[in-house]
Amino acid sequence: MITTRDIAERLGVSVSTVGRALADDPRISEETKFRVRQAASDMGYVGNRAARMMRGASSNVVALVIPDIRxxxxxxxxxxxxxxxxxxxxxxxxxxxxxxxxxxxxxxxxxxxxxxxxxxxxxxxxxxxxxxxxxxxxxxxxxxxxxxxxxxxxxxVDDEEALRRATAHLVAQGHTRISYLGGPEELPTGAARLRGFRSALREGGLPDDAGRAELGPPSSVDHGRETVRRLLSGPDVPTALVLGSIQLTLGVLEELSRQGVKVPQELSVVGFGDEPGFSWWGPGLTTVGLPxxxxxxxxxxxxxxxxxxxxxxxxxxxAVSPGSLILRGSTASPDGGSSPGSA
CATH class of the missing domain: 3.40.50.2300 (Response regulator)
Known part of the structure; x- marks a missing residue:
């Protein structure tokens, strides 16, 4: 590893002069700074940031801590x-x-x-x-x-309003059996999205049992697959789904495609997020757009x-950014279509 001593020996100057030149110290002439930087570049010198930080220099690293890079x-x-x-x-x-x-x-x-x-x-x-x-x-x-x-x-993001609008869209189309798949209430985003879902049902004059909430890991594609599989094979099959995370949306769409469910004739779907493939999935996915x-x-x-x-x-x-409802072809009135799972 090339050190400041190696640069000093090459240029015939002191180690302290090299250090000050690299730190842009005003006591060092511009000519010497140029010579030192040129030599450092030619020799492949990489500064020891940890050592500089111990001497009081600040870090230039900002950390991003997130749940799931996938x-x-x-x-x-x-x-x-x-x-x-x-x-x-x-x-x-x-x-x-x-x-x-x-x-x-x-x-x-x-x-x-x-x-x-x-x-x-x-x-x-x-x-x-x-x-x-x-x-x-x-x-x-x-x-x-x-x-x-x-x-x-x-x-x-204004999660509550985004999910309220998504659910209100289904209520306005005449759906009275709507299921919501989202994250747990202990997460602030999960709680806000669930409030939006329930608020739209109340505003639409629907009874409490018109909406069914299925909560689980928001980053689990498998949870989306398994939940929609269970919903479509049980009693009181919903006529519409509204989803509360991107990963859950991916799982649901995969399972609906696997089962051959006709969207929106048999089931209306409002997704979450706008992945590149959502615009051409099936009839095009109506979804909550995120800023x-x-x-x-x-x-x-x-x-x-x-x-x-x-x-x-x-x-x-x-700073709260609004979501948007992107209307495509995956939602329609439940009238005239058979529910998935029916004869």
Missing amino acids: NSFYSTIAHELSKNMESEGFQLMLSETDDDRTAELRHLRELSANRVAAVIIVPSARPHSESVKLLRALPHVQLLRRHPSLGSQWFG IQEMATGCALWMIRRLKTEPGNDGPYT
Whole structure:
């Protein structure tokens, strides 16, 4: 490994001169800085950031802590954050928790030990108290989910209104047996989406038993497959489904295709998120569109500004982006069509 001593020997200067030149010290002439940087580049020198941080230099690494990189929602957010951070000289580091609070704590310990500049986190349902303490010592912001113990800086989606609109669309078409597949109520996003579903039923004048909620792991494609399989083979088969996560939507669509269910003639479906294939799946999937780029860009710009201002200037901040209902061909009136599973 090339060191500053190797560069100093090549140029015939002191090690301290090389260090100051690389740090852009004003005491070093521009000519010497140029010679040192040119030699460092030619020799393949890579600076020791850990050593510089021990001397008081700041990190340029911002950590993104998310539940599941396989979820395209999170991978798209990571991409957008990375582009924005890189343009301002910061590097994005990814940590995946699988929604496990113990894994979340382990990652936060490592990130804290490595003195990252900041953390952007999609928190688990019940963060450990130690996780809360670690985050209090770091600039951080919550993304998508909001846990009250982690502070008041948050970028999210109006989940309740998005699911209310999606469900109201089905109610307006005349559906009276609607099932909702979503995440657990202990997750703030799961609770908000369930409230939106139930609110639309009440506003539509439907009785409580008109809507059935099936809650489970929001990142599980298998849960979507298994739940819709059970719904279509049991009593009181729904005439419509409204879904509360991208992964659940993928599982449901796979199972409906496998069974040959006719959409929307036998079953109307409103998905969640807008994957590239959703526009040409079957008749085209009516779905809840998510403002991913808008939310990620806003979060990145807020964090960059936070890192470039004096500590203590990060007061409460909330940014809520609206979802949208993208209408395609997967929903229709239940009149005139037989329910899936009927003779």
